[in-house]
Amino acid sequence: MGTWVLLLPLLFAAAAQAQGTVCSVNKTSLTVKENTNPGEPLLDIYVPEGQQVTLGPSSTLFAFRIQGNQLFLNVTPDYEANTMLLAHLECRSGDAVVTQLKVFVSVLDVNDNPPRFPYETKVWEVPEDTRVNTTVISETELEAQDQDKDYVLFYTLQEVTLGASSFFSLVGVNRPALRLDRSLDLERWPNMTFRLLARDTQNETTEPSHTATATLVLEVQPVDLRPPWFLPCSYSDAFVCIHAQYRGAVPTGHRLPGPLILHPGPVYAVDGDRGIDQPIKYSIISGNEDSTFSISADSGNLTMTKSIPNAKTFLLVVKGEQADNTRYSVTQVTVEARNANGSVPHFTQSLYRGTVGLGSGVGVVIKDAADPSQPLRIRAQDPEFPDLNSAITYQITNNSNFRMEGEVVLTAASLEQAGVFYAEVKANNTVTSGTAATVVEIQVSEQEPSPTGTSPPTSPGSSRSTWTPEGRPDGGQAGDRRFSEGEMAVLGGVLGAALLLALIALTVLVYKHYGHRLICSSGRVLEPQPQGFDNQAFLNDSDDANWAPAPSPSPSHAQPAPPEPKPPSPETPRRVPEAPATAADGGSPAAVRSILTKERRPEGGYKAVWFGEDIGAEADVVVLNTPASEAGGAGDSGSEGSGDEAADAQDAPGTDSIHF
Numbered sequence: 001m002g003t004w005v006l007l008l009p010l011l012f013a014a015a016a017q018a019q020g021t022v023c024s025v026n027k028t029s030l031t032v033k034e035n036t037n038p039g040e041p042l043l044d045i046y047v048p049e050g051q052q053v054t055l056g057p058s059s060t061l062f063a064f065r066i067q068g069n070q071l072f073l074n075v076t077p078d079y080e081a082n083t084m085l086l087a088h089l090e091c092r093s094g095d096a097v098v099t100q101l102k103v104f105v106s107v108l109d110v111n112d113n114p115p116r117f118p119y120e121t122k123v124w125e126v127p128e129d130t131r132v133n134t135t136v137i138s139e140t141e142l143e144a145q146d147q148d149k150d151y152v153l154f155y156t157l158q159e160v161t162l163g164a165s166s167f168f169s170l171v172g173v174n175r176p177a178l179r180l181d182r183s184l185d186l187e188r189w190p191n192m193t194f195r196l197l198a199r200d201t202q203n204e205t206t207e208p209s210h211t212a213t214a215t216l217v218l219e220v221q222p223v224d225l226r227p228p229w230f231l232p233c234s235y236s237d238a239f240v241c242i243h244a245q246y247r248g249a250v251p252t253g254h255r256l257p258g259p260l261i262l263h264p265g266p267v268y269a270v271d272g273d274r275g276i277d278q279p280i281k282y283s284i285i286s287g288n289e290d291s292t293f294s295i296s297a298d299s300g301n302l303t304m305t306k307s308i309p310n311a312k313t314f315l316l317v318v319k320g321e322q323a324d325n326t327r328y329s330v331t332q333v334t335v336e337a338r339n340a341n342g343s344v345p346h347f348t349q350s351l352y353r354g355t356v357g358l359g360s361g362v363g364v365v366i367k368d369a370a371d372p373s374q375p376l377r378i379r380a381q382d383p384e385f386p387d388l389n390s391a392i393t394y395q396i397t398n399n400s401n402f403r404m405e406g407e408v409v410l411t412a413a414s415l416e417q418a419g420v421f422y423a424e425v426k427a428n429n430t431v432t433s434g435t436a437a438t439v440v441e442i443q444v445s446e447q448e449p450s451p452t453g454t455s456p457p458t459s460p461g462s463s464r465s466t467w468t469p470e471g472r473p474d475g476g477q478a479g480d481r482r483f484s485e486g487e488m489a490v491l492g493g494v495l496g497a498a499l500l501l502a503l504i505a506l507t508v509l510v511y512k513h514y515g516h517r518l519i520c521s522s523g524r525v526l527e528p529q530p531q532g533f534d535n536q537a538f539l540n541d542s543d544d545a546n547w548a549p550a551p552s553p554s555p556s557h558a559q560p561a562p563p564e565p566k567p568p569s570p571e572t573p574r575r576v577p578e579a580p581a582t583a584a585d586g587g588s589p590a591a592v593r594s595i596l597t598k599e600r601r602p603e604g605g606y607k608a609v610w611f612g613e614d615i616g617a618e619a620d621v622v623v624l625n626t627p628a629s630e631a632g633g634a635g636d637s638g639s640e641g642s643g644d645e646a647a648d649a650q651d652a653p654g655t656d657s658i659h660f
Contacts, residue, residue, distance in 0.1 A: 022099040023047050023091030025071075033108045034080075038073040042105065045069045047091060051098055056088030058102075063087075071103065079109040080147050113147040114210030115198045121215040124178075128186045128275075129223040136168065136218070139177040144198040144212050156197040160215075164192035168218065184220050186275055192218045222275025227327040228320040230269045241272065246333045251340030251385055252308050254431050259301035260293075260335065261386040267300035267333060269320035278322040285330065287316040293335065308337040338384065344434030345380035345392050345427045352378055352425075352440040354409060358418050366402070366409040366442055377407045380427035380436055391431045399423035402442065415444050 024046045032042075047053050047069050055064060064087045065074045071087055085105040091098045126136055144153055155176040159165040167184065171177040176196065194216040201209040230243035248262040259266070271278045282300040284293065293316060295302050300320075314335040321328035353369035354376035368376045382388045394404040402423050403412040409425075421442045428435050 021048050023051065023053055023089065023101060024099075025089070025101055025103060028102065029104045029106070031106045031108055032073070032077055034077045034110050035112055036073070036077055038076055041067075041070040041072050042087075043071050043103065045071060045089060045101075048098075051091045051093045053089055053091050056090045056100065058086065059088040060085045063105075073105075077105075077107040079107045080113070080149065083107050083109075109149060111148050111151075111200060111208050111210070115144040115146040115151075115153050115200050115212045117144045117196070117198065117212055117214040119214055121217065123217045123219060125219050125221050126180070126184065127221045127223050128184045129225060130180055130184060132180055132183060134180050135171065135177050136180050137178040137216075139171070139175050142176040142178065142196065142214075142216075144176075144214075146200055148200065151200055152202075154199045154202050156199075158195040158197060160193040160195055161189075161191075164189070164194060164218075167192060168194065178216070186220045186222050186273070190220055190275075192220075194218070222273050224273055224276055224278075224326055226272025227329045228269040228278075228280050228322060229272045230267070230320060230329065230331040232264060243269070243329065243331055245331055247336070248302075248334070248387070249336045249338055249385055250304065250308065250387060251343070251431060252311055252337050254340065255304050255307040256387050258387070258390065259303050261389075262302070262333065267295070267302060267318055267331075269300070269329065269331075271322060272327075278324055278326075280320045281323060283319050283321070285317050285319045287314055289314065302333065302335075310337070311339055312337050340385065340388075340432040342434070343382055343384045343388075343429070343432045345382050345389075345429050345436045347378075347380045347427065347436055347438040350438060352376060352438065353443070354440060355443045355445070356411065356415065358415060358444055358446045360411050360415050360444075362411055362413060364411040366411070366440075369441075369443065375408050376440070378404070378409060378425050378427075378438065378440060379407050380438075382429060382432070382434070385432070388429055388431050391429055393428050393430060395426050395428070396440075397424045397426050397437075402440075409440060409442070418444050418446065420444070 025043055027043055030042055042064075045053050045066070053066060053069065055066060060082065062074055063082070063085045065072050066089075071089075073085075077085065083106070085107065087103040087105065089101040089103065091100075122137075122142070124137055130136065144155075146153060152174065154173055155170055156173075157165070157168070157170050157178075167180065167182045167189065168178055169181050171179055176198075196214045196216055197211060198213075199209060199211045203209075226241075229241045230245075233241040233243040235241050244264060246262040246264070246267055248260050250256060250260065267282065269280045269282070271280065279298075280300075281297050282295050283297065284295050290306070292304065292306055292308060292314065293302055294305050295318065300318075302316075302318075314333075314337070316333040316335065317330055318333050319328055319330050354366040355369045355372060356364060356366050366376045368374045378394060380389075380392050380394075382392070394407060396402050396404055396409075399421060401411065401413045401415065401421060403410055404425065409423075421444060423440050423442065424437055425440055426435060426437050
């Protein structure tokens with residue numbers, strides 16, 4: 001035991017001497033983060049004197065270098081390329097290898113790569129009848145890739161088409177499979193666009209964080225879901241449309257040559273699935289008694305095969321079926337056969353205005369005054385049987401300068417005189433024999449009028465063609481009616497003289513029958529007081545009384561002869577004119593007297609309304625027609641008579657009494 005104690009110091013001394021003769025490092029295992037700057041040394045190498053250290057053949061190629069006695073990284077470490085680097089150190093003395101060392105460098109992963117989608121835009125077709133909760137696009141087709149190993153990506157679906165997020169969603173935040181959440185609607189949402197975002201961190205604020213985006217376009221593919229729809233129709237939802245029903249009228253005893261005109265329009269249906277748009281075939285399945293009507297299988301035009309002798313109503317059930325015979329719909333067409341007698345055409349305007357240039361020859365089209373770039377069209381319609389509008393013919397009946405060609409007005413003669421011409425256009429329904437007439441006003445001028453629809457004034461020397469429907473009792477065709485200025489002046493003078501004689505005769509009759517009522521007394525007039533109770537109906541602004549009763553309304557234009565005047569009765573009140581005021585009034589207190597009184601006063605030259613003592617008593621308006629001198633004297637008297645005197649004054653000559 002004592003011997004080993006003596007040998008221990010010698011052994012330690014030998015070990016220390018041996019360490020000083022070989023290469024050594026303080027670490028054989030290191031860790032570095034990827035993307036580390038290679039400029040910093042990894043470790044120091046102890047190399048004895050007389051030896052050299054080199055990289056052995058098993059070292060990671062080009063990964064290290066030795067400068068002096070220090071080990072350096074020769075490249076920027078990349079975890080995705082190499083997770084472990086090996087430095088093989090050899091210490092040599094001459095050509096002999098004295099010592100070999102292995103240094104292991106582990107590369108730590110860093111989030112330095114953004115995720116990437118293998119596509120920029122993905123277009124995906126989705127059938128319209130796809131069931132809800134179906135996975136439309138799988139996860140493997142949509143997921144992004146990240147070069148960082150052991151990564152986890154987080155996905156977000158962002159709508160580009162407004163409202164599209166209600167149809168689709170992702171299965172999970174880490175699972176980008178696309179799922180249908182709502183039934184598709186091709187009509188309203190034929191395609192929808194989304195933006196798919198991938199992030200390599202759960203939170204946006206985490207650093208470093210990288211994102212990637214891609215575009216998804218979902219195109220809804222049509223599927224045969226809906227039957228044909230008869231137009232016009234109103235939508236109750238995306239799959240049901242309440243289609244139209246049609247109605248029309250035809251005349252009895254006539255077979256219309258063309259398709260029936262129906263309301264609200266012709267029989268027409270379309271495939272309810274607009275993306276498929278199958279052609280529609282039409283047929284009548286019921287209600288077609290005696291095969292009176294036929295329908296075009298391709299167009300849906302309804303025509304008559306025979307005339308209908310009596311008035312009746314047909315209820316036709318029309319079927320519209322897709323050409324592939326997969327779906328169909330039916331609607332009802334109501335056709336009413338009516339008696340055509342008495343049905344007359346109708347013009348939309350009572351006066352049409354046209355224009356044409358001076359000097360126009362035969363066959364020139366009359367232009368519309370409201371729009372000179374368009375021809376003037378005269379069109380009548382049969383309100384009961386619109387199918388018969390094509391059977392209406394037109395004719396100008398009273399002016400040989402113009403003629404009708406269909407609905408267009410043409411010149412029938414050379415127009416050498418400027419002016420405004422009128423012509424009657426007659427419309428005749430050749431089926432119902434109904435007729436209607438209208439007037440066309442044609443301006444012939446050197447300068448085209450502005451498109452305002454108004455006729456410019458006739459220039460001096462121009463002629464006018466006159467037309468009066470009432471002036472043609474025979475209803476036949478009339479020739480031109482033109483009058484010169486001299487003839488028109490003579491006619492105007494005769495009419496003016498006749499009017500003057502009529503006014504004179506009327507004035508004589510009125511004076512003869514009502515003259516005594518129009519004579520007003522020359523008494524003083526009552527001046528209105530601001531706070532009084534004067535009846536303003538009895539106040540005249542003029543000095544001379546000139547009142548006459550208003551004429552009674554009469555249904556005819558001629559004034560009837562005034563009836564013989566009847567003597568006034570106590571039960572019939574009448575208005576009388578008030579006497580004019582004179583300078584003799586002088587503003588004295590007696591000159592301004594109230595017309596309201598409870599006592600009758602016999603003085604002349606004024607009018608008064610007398611009221612009884614009680615509410616039920618009669619009230620008289622008394623007008624005393626006395627000479628001006630007497631009226632002045634009466635005005636100076638300030639006394640009031642008794643009731644008996646007032647009664648005597650009522651019975652006096654020249655006194656009018658009105659009872660209320």
